Amino acid sequence: MATEMQKTDVVVIGLGAVGGVAVLPLVSAGLRVVGLEAGSWLSTRDFAPDELRNNTRDWPQSVQKANHEVPTSRANESEAATQASGHPMMNAVGGTSLHYWAQSWRLNPWDFKVVSETTRRYGANRLPAGSTVEDWPFALEDLEPFYDKVEYALGVSGIAGNVQGRLNSAGNIFEGPRAREYPMPPLRSSGFTDMMSDAARRLGWHPFQGPAAIASQVYGTRPGCLYHGFCDRGGCHVSAKSSTAVTTIPEAMKSGLLDVVTHARVMEIVTDSNGRAKGVQYQRGNETIFQPADVVLLASHTYENSRILLLSKSGDFPNGLANNSGQVGRHYFSHHQGAPVTALFPHNLHNWYGLPAQGVAIDNWADDNFDHSDVDFIGGGNLWVHTNRRPMSAARMSTFGKAPGWGSDWKAFIMQNADRTNSSYIQKTTLPYESNYLDLDPTVKDRLGVPVIRITAEYKENELKIAAFTQDKMEQWFREAGAVEILRSGLGRSMGPSTHAYGGTRMGNNPRTNVVDSTGFAHEVPNLGVLGASVMGTSGARNPTLTAQALAWRTAEHLAQNWRRIADA
Amino acid sequence: MANNKNSTRNTSDPSTAPRFSRRALLKQAGVVGAVALGSSAPLANAASGSRPGGSNSIPVREAFETLTAAESETLDAVLDRILPSDGNGPGAREARAIQFIDHALAGYLASQRNTYAIGLLAIDTAAQAQHGTPFHLLTPAQQDTLLKAVESNEIGGFEGSGSSFFSMVRNHTIDGTFSDPYYGGNRDYIGWDMLGYPGVRMGASPDDVRNEENLAPSRQSAYDLPHFTKDPVGGA
Numbered sequence: 001m002a003t004e005m006q007k008t009d010v011v012v013i014g015l016g017a018v019g020g021v022a023v024l025p026l027v028s029a030g031l032r033v034v035g036l037e038a039g040s041w042l043s044t045r046d047f048a049p050d051e052l053r054n055n056t057r058d059w060p061q062s063v064q065k066a067n068h069e070v071p072t073s074r075a076n077e078s079e080a081a082t083q084a085s086g087h088p089m090m091n092a093v094g095g096t097s098l099h100y101w102a103q104s105w106r107l108n109p110w111d112f113k114v115v116s117e118t119t120r121r122y123g124a125n126r127l128p129a130g131s132t133v134e135d136w137p138f139a140l141e142d143l144e145p146f147y148d149k150v151e152y153a154l155g156v157s158g159i160a161g162n163v164q165g166r167l168n169s170a171g172n173i174f175e176g177p178r179a180r181e182y183p184m185p186p187l188r189s190s191g192f193t194d195m196m197s198d199a200a201r202r203l204g205w206h207p208f209q210g211p212a213a214i215a216s217q218v219y220g221t222r223p224g225c226l227y228h229g230f231c232d233r234g235g236c237h238v239s240a241k242s243s244t245a246v247t248t249i250p251e252a253m254k255s256g257l258l259d260v261v262t263h264a265r266v267m268e269i270v271t272d273s274n275g276r277a278k279g280v281q282y283q284r285g286n287e288t289i290f291q292p293a294d295v296v297l298l299a300s301h302t303y304e305n306s307r308i309l310l311l312s313k314s315g316d317f318p319n320g321l322a323n324n325s326g327q328v329g330r331h332y333f334s335h336h337q338g339a340p341v342t343a344l345f346p347h348n349l350h351n352w353y354g355l356p357a358q359g360v361a362i363d364n365w366a367d368d369n370f371d372h373s374d375v376d377f378i379g380g381g382n383l384w385v386h387t388n389r390r391p392m393s394a395a396r397m398s399t400f401g402k403a404p405g406w407g408s409d410w411k412a413f414i415m416q417n418a419d420r421t422n423s424s425y426i427q428k429t430t431l432p433y434e435s436n437y438l439d440l441d442p443t444v445k446d447r448l449g450v451p452v453i454r455i456t457a458e459y460k461e462n463e464l465k466i467a468a469f470t471q472d473k474m475e476q477w478f479r480e481a482g483a484v485e486i487l488r489s490g491l492g493r494s495m496g497p498s499t500h501a502y503g504g505t506r507m508g509n510n511p512r513t514n515v516v517d518s519t520g521f522a523h524e525v526p527n528l529g530v531l532g533a534s535v536m537g538t539s540g541a542r543n544p545t546l547t548a549q550a551l552a553w554r555t556a557e558h559l560a561q562n563w564r565r566i567a568d569a
Numbered sequence: 570m571a572n573n574k575n576s577t578r579n580t581s582d583p584s585t586a587p588r589f590s591r592r593a594l595l596k597q598a599g600v601v602g603a604v605a606l607g608s609s610a611p612l613a614n615a616a617s618g619s620r621p622g623g624s625n626s627i628p629v630r631e632a633f634e635t636l637t638a639a640e641s642e643t644l645d646a647v648l649d650r651i652l653p654s655d656g657n658g659p660g661a662r663e664a665r666a667i668q669f670i671d672h673a674l675a676g677y678l679a680s681q682r683n684t685y686a687i688g689l690l691a692i693d694t695a696a697q698a699q700h701g702t703p704f705h706l707l708t709p710a711q712q713d714t715l716l717k718a719v720e721s722n723e724i725g726g727f728e729g730s731g732s733s734f735f736s737m738v739r740n741h742t743i744d745g746t747f748s749d750p751y752y753g754g755n756r757d758y759i760g761w762d763m764l765g766y767p768g769v770r771m772g773a774s775p776d777d778v779r780n781e782e783n784l785a786p787s788r789q790s791a792y793d794l795p796h797f798t799k800d801p802v803g804g805a
Contacts, residue, residue, distance in 0.1 A: 045797055188775060190778055237771070353778055407651070415764065419764075
């Protein structure tokens with residue numbers, strides 16, 4: 001028998017990157033919010049510069065709930081699904097925003113209009129076969145105010161390339177217009193990033209320092225980045241990284257209207273006899289608790305958003321909540337971000353104290369920023385090089401065929417070259433396809449006996465063509481900068497569990513092909529909102545978090561402004 | 570978790586070594602905390618060099634949490650071939666990667682304890698079969714030849730395959746040599762010095778980065794930084 005809590009206005013499932021943002025506009029409007037978080041609070045004392053613990057043993061990912069519900073995955077229906085050993089996401093107040101790279105991009109205008117812009121410029125037959133891609137139900141201009149709010153509430157460093165139509169070539173000239181500059185200048189450059197920027201300019205490209213949700217200088221009560229490294233899998237030891245745990249969540253708590261419940265493992269969203277959400281059932285320790293609420297916001301990560309809906313079955317929703325359309329789990333994709341190019345330079349790069357978000361980007365080959373008339377794909381990739389090196393991973397460097405993998409010759413090679421390599425990070429347009437989807441695994445269950453998500457997905461020809469094309473560009477860039485050896489990694493095929501996971505609860509005006517409407521509320525359940533990259537129908541060629549956060553703020557603000565209609569209907 | 574008792578056969582007789590831990594001997598000599606390991610004495614006589622007025626006559630074994638004496642001899646020799654001590658300076662042996670592995674096999678890597686027992690036995694058995702000698706007493710050239718045979722699956726007796734075992738040990742050699750010294754390896758920062766890594770610190774200025782080659786190594790574990798260290802119960 002569940003213990004029933006006092007009713008609240010809004011219950012938010014998950015206080016991570018998106019739930020942690022949404023709570024702020026809600027309490028600002030005077031709404032009472034209960035935030036259910038599966039993990040615990042972590043502090044700066046938890047974030048030691050410890051490569052073994054963070055990168056090899058996957059702390060803190062490995063110690064939380066998510067690791068017991070790792071999705072299974074298979075490339076297509078003819079294969080058996082297998083389960084990876086670790087989950088890409090973590091649980092804690094702040095969620096994965098504690099240990100992410102913190103690259104905080106806005107999407108480009110094209111990403112909202114892939115179908116109509118491709119059709120207009122190249123013809124409808126250029127849309128890849130089997131893709132279910134749609135235009136977003138609104139344009140970049142509509143999301144711009146919310147990008148702005150999140151950038152300032154969290155603290156994002158960067159340099160604008162387009163302020164109200166005025167271009168600045170020090171920033172990304174391909175971005176859409178923004179209302180104003182970033183709240184802070186970009187993270188500092190380094191000898192390595194300057195070298196790469198110079199090389200890109202010689203090629204006629206447009207290098208710029210990328211945006212990061214990391215304070216580059218004092219921001220409010222938080223210090224700027226100290227550049228000690230170790231933040232690609234760890235939290236920040238001085239809270240310079242603008243995770244929601246040190247920004248919007250504590251800010252919202254000041255109102256007294258946000259009740260944070262840690263160690264809350266949500267089992268089900270419960271509906272009433274009218275098919276409306278009436279609250280959330282969760283477990284805390286051995287206790288089963290029911291939290292009634294007027295409105296439910298589902299704000300877990302992409303896999304868990306679909307999973308909780310598919311598990312929340314009732315008479316009105318026999319196939320899972322908000323799934324009478326059969327669209328929950330559809331239009332799933334994860335970013336093609338593998339297939340790096342690795343370079344060896346003939347001199348040290350001085351990258352021992354750097355971080356993944358301290359880098360230089362090239363957007364010339366992303367989205368529709370170049371003419372696709374003579375290529376056989378749409379979209380493209382963002383090229384990114386960054387300063388980030390740690391000793392264990394440095395020792396594991398490729399020997400570029402110049403030395404064996406062990407013994408004295410290997411030792412001599414890594415001693416000479418430990419600080420001379422760099423590996424690019426190329427994020428590519430990835431589209432949704434009819435044959436790529438999420439469902440509940442028929443056999444594999446978590447610790448509590450609940451089915452885990454099964455991923456059935458593979459990259460198609462369009463993604464692989466972009467990968468090959470952008471590898472060419474990346475190699476050209478490294479060689480111009482003086483690289484003496486180049487290694488190109490395989491393009492990959494299987495779309496396994498990823499931090500950059502999209503879809504499953506896609507946003508769109510058509511209720512037959514989308515789970516949530518243009519405001520983020522479910523077509524079939526008007527008082528159920530969904531937050532996260534699971535509502536995104538396109539990926540762009542850049543990290544999803546800031547867009548997911550801007551969407552979360554937008555949905556929360558829409559709820560606050562239409563409270564009576566959504567809560568009482 | 571079964572320890573394979575056969576793994577001690579035909580190797581040097583452990584009964585000749587007194588059953589004192591290295592730490593106990595060091596404590597007796599008043600030098601607890603000192604680190605002095607001659608590269609010529611990988612396991613035995615570890616403490617003698619720093620023992621005031623001591624002789625080299627007392628054979629001492631380093632204390633292991635899980636490895637048997639015979640396993641430790643084989644593994645120590647394997648690690649020294651993967652990342653050797655040579656003209657370029659000390660290697661995995663001096664960094665005490667073996668201490669890291671031993672400690673991990675009692676904890677985080679406990680599920681691989683038996684894989685180690687079987688794999689080290691297979692290597693030693695092959696050495697005995699081919700040369701009539703334990704692996705750790707072979708010449709470096711003989712050891713390399715045998716390890717290449719392990720790596721290319723020409724030798725049987727492994728759980729899984731020889732190549733997967735070798736790959737695992739290579740991985741743990743890297744972990745043990747280059748991870749934070751807190752975990753028992755990377756002794757004296759040998760691993761970090763080898764790569765030119767100036768060590769963990771709370772931050773790095775632009776000048777630190779620009780002059781990285783001349784930056785004095787920090788010589789500290791992450792857990793020497795007070796921020797990440799719990800206060801001792803009852804005070805220091």
